[in-house]
Amino acid sequence: xxxxxxxxxxxxxxxxxxxxxxNEFFLSxxxxxxxxxxxxxCPYCDSWLFSDRPLNETIRVPLDLPERxxxxxxxxxxxxxxxxxxxxxxxxxxxxxxxxxxxxxQVLADCGQPTLVLTKxxxxxxxxxxxxxxxxxxxxxxxxxxxxxxPRLASQLEGKxxxxxxxLEMLSELKRAGIPVGVAIVPIMPYINDTDGMLRNxxxxxxxxxxxxxxxxxxxxxxxxxxxxxxxxxxxxxAYPASYYDDIYGDQPVVSALYRQERNSKMISxxxxxxxxxxxxxxxxxxxxxxxxxxxxxxxxxxxxDRVNGRDKIAALHQKLADQIYEGVIDTKALHQSxxxxxxxxxxxxx
Numbered sequence: 001x002x003x004x005x006x007x008x009x010x011x012x013x014x015x016x017x018x019x020x021x022x023n024e025f026f027l028s029x030x031x032x033x034x035x036x037x038x039x040x041x042c043p044y045c046d047s048w049l050f051s052d053r054p055l056n057e058t059i060r061v062p063l064d065l066p067e068r069x070x071x072x073x074x075x076x077x078x079x080x081x082x083x084x085x086x087x088x089x090x091x092x093x094x095x096x097x098x099x100x101x102x103x104x105x106q107v108l109a110d111c112g113q114p115t116l117v118l119t120k121x122x123x124x125x126x127x128x129x130x131x132x133x134x135x136x137x138x139x140x141x142x143x144x145x146x147x148x149x150x151p152r153l154a155s156q157l158e159g160k161x162x163x164x165x166x167x168l169e170m171l172s173e174l175k176r177a178g179i180p181v182g183v184a185i186v187p188i189m190p191y192i193n194d195t196d197g198m199l200r201n202x203x204x205x206x207x208x209x210x211x212x213x214x215x216x217x218x219x220x221x222x223x224x225x226x227x228x229x230x231x232x233x234x235x236x237x238x239a240y241p242a243s244y245y246d247d248i249y250g251d252q253p254v255v256s257a258l259y260r261q262e263r264n265s266k267m268i269s270x271x272x273x274x275x276x277x278x279x280x281x282x283x284x285x286x287x288x289x290x291x292x293x294x295x296x297x298x299x300x301x302x303x304x305x306d307r308v309n310g311r312d313k314i315a316a317l318h319q320k321l322a323d324q325i326y327e328g329v330i331d332t333k334a335l336h337q338s339x340x341x342x343x344x345x346x347x348x349x350x351x
Contacts, residue, residue, distance in 0.1 A: 002039045004094060005060045014068040015082065022293055022326050024300040025184070025215045026116050027141070027280055028083035029293065030076065032069065034101050036060035038088035040120060041159035043233060044187060046220060056159065059094050066103040073111050079290025081139065082108065085118035089161075095123060105130045112137035114289055118184065120144055120161040122170040128177045135179060139288035141212075141280070142174050143182040147193045149205050156237060157192070164205075172209045180212045180284050187219035188263065190248050190255070191240050192233070196266070203270050212284055213277040216267055218255045221245075264308045279304060282343075295347045296326040302340060314339075 016031045023029075038045070041056030062068075076082075084090045090101040101117075105127055108115045115134050117124060124131075124142060134140040144167045148154050151163045171181040183206050188194050193202075206214055221227045231242035248259050271278050279301040285294060299322035306315035317337060321344075324331055330348060335341055345351065 002037070002056055002059050002094075004097070005058060007060050007062055008064045009062045009068050013072060014062075014065050015072050015076070016086070018080070020327075021323050022296050022300070023083065024279060024297060024304070025186075025217070026083040026085055026118065026143070027081045027114075027139075027285060027289070027293075027297060028085075028116060029080035030082045031086040032082050032084050032104065033086040033088060034065065034084060034090045034104060035088045035092060035094055036062070039092045039094065040089055040161040042157065042161060043159065043229060044157060044189065044219065046222065046226070059088075059092070061094060061098050061100065063098070063100075065100055066107050069104055070107045070110075073107065073113060076113070077290055078112060078138070079114070079293055081114035081116060081289060081293070083116040083118065085116065085143075089119050089121060090117060091119045091121035091123040095121075102127050102130065105134070109133045109137070114139040116141040116143065118143045118145065120158070120167060122162060122166050125170060125173055128174065128179065131174075131179050132177060139180075139285055141180045141182060141284070142171070143184050143215075144171060145184045145186055146202060146206075147185065147187070147189070148198055149201050150198070153193070153237070157189075157233070168205055168209055171211055175210065175212075180280075182213045182215065182280065183211050185214060185216035188216055189219045189230075189233075190259070191238055191244055194263065199267065200270060203267075203274055203276060207274040207276055211276070213280045214271060215279060218260060218263070220253055221249060222253045261308065268305065268308055286347075291347050291349065292325050292328060295344045296322040298344060298347070299325070299338075299340065 014032065019029050037059040039056050039059060084101065095101050109130050131140040131142065146164055146167060147157055149164050151165065154164050174181050185202065221230055234240050234242060234245065248255050268278055282298050285297060299318040303315040303318035303322065306318065321334060321338065332350060335344060338344065
């Protein structure tokens with residue numbers, strides 16, 4: 001059982017600093033971490049790196065967070081999306097006691113602030129009315145992380161998190177309530193959940209409940225301490241020697257470009273075959289975010305597909321334009337070089 005430490009933010013901000021580039025996975029300009037520490041304690045999570053104590057041992061509860069958030073939102077553009085998705089789950093068991101996520105969502109709803117929630121817990125359904133209010137005013141999206149549909153593997157990978165079937169059922173209920181939903185296959189872990197059969201089953205399950213989109217990314221191993229943790233997972237689950245990861249990672253924190261390209265190509269092909277959107281489709285956030293944010297996201301999403309398909313030059317152009325537009329720099333000459341100018345121009349109010 002985790003220990004709860006009632007605390008306050010003191011001099012810390014509730015929101016993280018505005019991102020220098022928009023997050024193309026979660027559509028966000030800002031992040032909001034409700035609790036510090038996470039009872040789910042998924043062993044692959046990067047959050048283990050930020051404390052000398054176990055991630056799921058102590059949960060700090062900043063009781064003044066909703067009030068601080070309300071004050072900080074006076075300086076935030078109403079077209080900037082805030083993602084509740086950093087470092088800990090906003091609907092971990094502590095939420096049943098303290099309701100900080102609910103109170104924060106009420107603040108966001110009062111401001112009409114676009115919001116995305118990433119959670120593994122069906123407890124989010126208790127706040128569906130608040131999410132509907134946000135979505136009516138701007139945009140509300142709920143995403144869940146799914147690594148596998150195999151309940152046994154999920155229990156070994158994801159600590160105390162609710163099983164995959166409950167998360168899929170949660171997304172179905174949110175869809176029926178009119179809330180857009182997405183699945184984050186994060187991380188794809190070599191030799192653990194990256195097999196063709198496992199990913200095919202997972203994507204098919206997403207298609208069966210008609211999620212609005214899926215995203216994916218690969219296991220990040222930022223330092224030796226985390227590599228030791230991952231090595232233990234690999235050998236425990238599949239009896240593979242830790243050296244197997246040397247071929248894919250070498251001494252780098254990220255997978256090799258070859259592995260990434262091969263997996264991305266297969267994932268896109270499977271998603272296209274199942275009618276699944278890769279990244280949030282434009283119609284989901286069109287006219288619901290600030291125009292610069294909308295245009296930047298659209299171009300980044302197009303750049304991802306172009307890059308995977310080997311169209312590196314046009315992908316680089318769209319990535320550069322996306323970052324410039326997000327910062328408020330409009331290079332009309334470069335924009336006219338894009339085949340997507342007929343879409344992006346009107347978003348930005350250009351002829």
